[in-house]
Amino acid sequence: MNKPFRACIGSLAVVVGLTGLARPAAADPIPTLPIVLLVPSHGTVPLHIVGLAKAEVTRIYRDAGVHVIWIDAASSGSRPHPVPSPGTSDPEFVLVVLPRELTDQPTIATDALGVAIGTREQRGRLAYVFYSRVEHIALTHLNVPRHIEKDEIYSVIVLAHAMAHEMGHLLLPYGHSSTGLMRADWNAKDLRLAEDGRLNFTSEQAELIRGQLLARIAR
Numbered sequence: 001m002n003k004p005f006r007a008c009i010g011s012l013a014v015v016v017g018l019t020g021l022a023r024p025a026a027a028d029p030i031p032t033l034p035i036v037l038l039v040p041s042h043g044t045v046p047l048h049i050v051g052l053a054k055a056e057v058t059r060i061y062r063d064a065g066v067h068v069i070w071i072d073a074a075s076s077g078s079r080p081h082p083v084p085s086p087g088t089s090d091p092e093f094v095l096v097v098l099p100r101e102l103t104d105q106p107t108i109a110t111d112a113l114g115v116a117i118g119t120r121e122q123r124g125r126l127a128y129v130f131y132s133r134v135e136h137i138a139l140t141h142l143n144v145p146r147h148i149e150k151d152e153i154y155s156v157i158v159l160a161h162a163m164a165h166e167m168g169h170l171l172l173p174y175g176h177s178s179t180g181l182m183r184a185d186w187n188a189k190d191l192r193l194a195e196d197g198r199l200n201f202t203s204e205q206a207e208l209i210r211g212q213l214l215a216r217i218a219r
Contacts, residue, residue, distance in 0.1 A: 031213035034069045036094045043099025045131045056160035064206035093125045100132030113162040116169030127166035134159045161194045171209045
């Protein structure tokens with residue numbers, strides 16, 4: 001990298017101890033994470049890249065001991081899927097991948113790759129990822145060698161980890177960690193870890209996510 005950069009993922013940061021991954025014991029239940037995926041049809045988001053990113057998100061959560069169930073908007077018919085609000089009994093989470101023309105909002109930092117809706121006291125069930133910003137980071141800070149034939153691979157890598165990060169905000173306590181997937185600002189080292197499949201949740205975060213999902217199921 002010739003110069004430093006920031007891939008902003010959120011707005012606040014808290015320190016969380018990071019000690020690696022830990023899957024649940026064989027006897028422990030494997031919680032499921034249902035995600036309704038919405039991609040506006042009038043946008044310019046490549047659906048095949050989203051599809052590849054889904055597979056990587058599934059892998060990230062599988063490493064944390066969570067089974068992701070994808071519910072594409074198309075599978076719900078022509079009607080829009082209702083957006084769940086905090087406190088409802090709907091167990092599903094909604095992840096929206098927005099194209100460039102829908103991300104120019106003054107309330108969102110210009111370098112943010114996504115945002116999760118919620119407050120410090122109440123985590124929500126809706127998250128957004130901004131594809132144009134994902135693509136910019138992938139092509140200018142990850143594809144440094146300018147491998148044109150690999151452009152899409154780098155976009156998949158950044159998109160998948162941004163998706164996993166924003167969903168993590170809906171499942172973890174408010175804030176960010178000092179290193180790893182839930183960092184507020186990714187640097188070149190983080191992106192290289194993502195490229196190698198090593199930018200993941202920590203043992204503590206994985207345990208918290210599983211506990212959150214199992215508690216929702218119990219309720």
